[in-house]
Amino acid sequence: MMLNLPEKVTIIEVGPRDGLQNEKLFVPTEIKKQFIAGLRKAGLQEMELTSFVSPKWVPQMGDAAEIVADCLDQNSRDIVLAPNRKGIDRVYSTDCKAVAVFVGVSNSFNLKNINKTTHDSMAELKPIIKGLKERNYFVRACISTAFYCPYEGKINESDTISLCREFVAAGVDELSVADTIGMAAPNEAYSLFYQLKAEFTDTLLTAHFHDTRKLALANILTSLQAGIDRFDTSAGGLGGCPFAPGASGNAATEDVVYMLERMGIQTGVDLSRLMEAIDVVRPHLSRQIESGYYRLHAQTV
Numbered sequence: 001m002m003l004n005l006p007e008k009v010t011i012i013e014v015g016p017r018d019g020l021q022n023e024k025l026f027v028p029t030e031i032k033k034q035f036i037a038g039l040r041k042a043g044l045q046e047m048e049l050t051s052f053v054s055p056k057w058v059p060q061m062g063d064a065a066e067i068v069a070d071c072l073d074q075n076s077r078d079i080v081l082a083p084n085r086k087g088i089d090r091v092y093s094t095d096c097k098a099v100a101v102f103v104g105v106s107n108s109f110n111l112k113n114i115n116k117t118t119h120d121s122m123a124e125l126k127p128i129i130k131g132l133k134e135r136n137y138f139v140r141a142c143i144s145t146a147f148y149c150p151y152e153g154k155i156n157e158s159d160t161i162s163l164c165r166e167f168v169a170a171g172v173d174e175l176s177v178a179d180t181i182g183m184a185a186p187n188e189a190y191s192l193f194y195q196l197k198a199e200f201t202d203t204l205l206t207a208h209f210h211d212t213r214k215l216a217l218a219n220i221l222t223s224l225q226a227g228i229d230r231f232d233t234s235a236g237g238l239g240g241c242p243f244a245p246g247a248s249g250n251a252a253t254e255d256v257v258y259m260l261e262r263m264g265i266q267t268g269v270d271l272s273r274l275m276e277a278i279d280v281v282r283p284h285l286s287r288q289i290e291s292g293y294y295r296l297h298a299q300t301v
C-alpha cells in the first residue's frame with residue numbers, strides 16, 4: 001500500500017522574513033544579504049525577502065528597502081510582505097513584483113498584529129489587491145491563526161474558509177494558510193487543507209506550519225495527503241510572529257527537505273549549500289538552531 005504523494009514539492013523559503021523578524025538583536029543588513037544569496041545558491045526559487053511594515057513595530061525589518069534593492073532576483077519569485085497602503089506604496093517604489101498581504105482569522109490577533117480588526121484590514125486590502133493585479137503583481141495572502149489563536153483559542157474551520165473565499169474573490173494568486181502558534185494537530189491540518197484544496201482549484205495553496213510543539217513535520221505529512229504540494233519553511237527553523245505570544249520557529253527547511261527527499265519527493269534544494277547559508281547567519285542569532293539536520297551538521301564541522 002503506497003501513500004498518495006506528489007512527485008515534487010515547492011518550498012517557499014521564509015527565513016529572511018519570518019525567520020529573522022523575531023530575532024531580538026538586529027542582524028546586520030550585510031549578513032541578511034549573504035544569507036539570502038546563500039539560500040538562492042541552495043536552490044530556493046521562491047522566497048520571502050523582507051517586509052514593509054512599521055520599523056517601530058518590527059525594527060528587524062527596518063532595512064527592507066535596502067534588502068530589496070540589493071537582493072532582488074527577477075529569475076526567482078521574491079516576495080515582500082506589506083500590511084497596508086503605506087506598505088504597498090513602499091513596495092511600488094521597488095522593482096519587486098510579488099507581494100504578500102497578511103490578515104488573521106482571529107480578530108484579537110489581527111488587532112495585536114496590525115492594529116486593525118480583521119474586517120477593517122480586509123476593507124483596506126481589497127482595493128489594494130485589485131490595484132496590484134491590474135499592475136500584474138503576484139499576490140499572496142497569508143492567513144494567520146487559521147487553526148488556533150493565542151488570544152481566542154480554537155478557530156472554526158468555517159471562519160478560515162470564509163476568509164480564504166474573500167481573498168480568492170479579491171483576486172489573489174496564492175493562499176498561504178498558517179498555523180501561527182504551532183498548535184494544529186495532523187488530523188486538523190488534513191481536514192482544513194482537504195477542504196481548501198477541494199474548493200480553491202485555481203489558487204495556489206500553501207501550508208505554513210510553526211513547529212512550536214514539534215508537530216510541523218507530521219502536519220506536513222498529512223497536508224501532503226490532502227493534496228498540498230507547497231510549503232513555507234524557514235532555514236534553521238527560525239521564526240515566529242512577535243505579536244503571537246508563544247509562537248516559535250517555522251518548520252525547518254532542512255528537516256522538511258530531508259524528509260521529503262527521503263520519501264522520493266523532489267524539492268530542488270541542496271542540503272549542503274543550505275547548511276552553508278545557515279552558517280552565515282547563525283553567529284548573529286540570539287537563539288540556538290534546533291533542527292535535527294542542522295545539529296548533525298554542526299557536530300561534523
Ligand code: HMG
Nearest residue numbers: 052053054057083086087113114115142144145178180241
Ligand atoms: P499603526 O501604528 O496603527 O499605523 O500600525 P498607523 O497607520 O497609525 O501609522 C503610524 C506610523 O507608522 C506612521 O508613522 C506611519 O507612517 C507608519 P509616523 O507618522 O508615526 O512617523 N507606518 C508605516 N511605516 C512603514 N511601513 C508601513 C507603515 N504603516 C504605517 N507599512 C501597522 C499599523 C500595520 C503599520 C503595524 O501594526 C505593523 O507594522 N504591523 C506589522 C506586524 C508584523 O510585521 N507582524 C509580523 C508579520 S505577520 C506574520 O509573521 C504571520 C505570518 O508569518 C503567518 C503566520 O505564521 O501566521 C505571515
Ligand code: MG
Nearest residue numbers: 018178240241
Ligand atoms: Mg509565520
